[in-house]
C-alpha cells in the first residue's frame with residue numbers, strides 16, 4: 001500500500017537514486033560500523049546502508065512506517081520520538097565502541113535533534129545529516145558573516161563540520177520548499193572542558209539581540225555571574241569567535 005507523506009512528521013522521501021548513492025558514498029559505511037539512522041521512512045537510505053553493514057538500528061516515530069520496517073530482519077527498529085532516545089544508553093547496548101549517526105532529518109525539529117545529540121556526543125564517532133541548506137550555512141558559518149549565529153557557536157566548540165553535498169528539492173517526494181544539503185559532523189578529539197548548560201545560557205544571552213553591542217546583554221549577565229575579568233563588550237555577538245566564547249565560559253565557571 002502506498003504511504004501518504006505526513007506533513008506533521010516532516011516526511012519528504014528521497015527518490016533520486018544518484019543522490020542516494022552520493023549520500024551513501026559520503027557516509028562511507030565500513031564493515032563493523034555500528035550505525036543508527038534517524039527517520040528511515042520508506043528506507044531509501046536504509047536499504048543501501050544495510051546492504052553494506054548487514055544490520056542497522058533505526059529510530060522511527062511514524063507507527064505505520066515502523067511496522068513496515070520491522071518486516072526487514074536486519075533492522076533493529078526503535079519506534080520512538082528521537083528526542084526521547086537516550087543515545088548513550090543505546091550505544092552501550094550496541095557496542096563497546098562508538099556509534100555513527102545518520103539521517104535525512106525531519107526539518108521541523110532539526111535544531112532540537114542537534115542539541116539533543118550534543119548531550120550524547122561522547123559516544124558518537126560521527127554524524128551525517130540531511131538538513132535545510134540554510135541551517136547548515138549557519139552551523140558552519142565564520143564570525144562576522146550574516147550566518148554566524150547561536151547555532152554556529154553551540155556546535156563549533158564541539159564538532160568539526162562541513163557541508164559535503166547539495167541536494168535540490170526535486171530529489172524528494174514530496175519536494176520541500178527549501179534547498180537541502182548533507183553536513184558531516186565529527187566530534188573534536190580534544191574538546192575544551194566547559195559546563196555545557198552554562199555555555200548554552202551565555203550564548204543565548206549574547207545572541208538575544210545580535211545587532212546590538214554586548215554591553216547590555218552579555219555584559220549584564222557577566223555582572224550577575226560576578227565576572228571581573230577582561231572582555232571587549234563593545235562588539236556585537238556575531239563578531240566574537242567561538243574560542244573567545246569558550247574562554248569566557250571557562251572564566252565564568254571558576
Ligand SMILES: C[S@@+](CC[C@H](N)C(=O)[O-])C[C@H]1O[C@@H](n2cnc3c(N)ncnc32)[C@H](O)[C@@H]1O
Nearest residue numbers: 009012013014039040041061062081082104106
Ligand atoms: C525527511 S523524512 C526522511 C525519510 C527517509 N529517510 C528518506 O530519506 O526518504 C523524515 C523521517 O523522520 C521521521 N520522523 C519525524 N519525526 C520524528 C521523530 N520525532 N523521531 C523519529 N523519527 C521522526 C518521519 O516519519 C520520516 O520518516
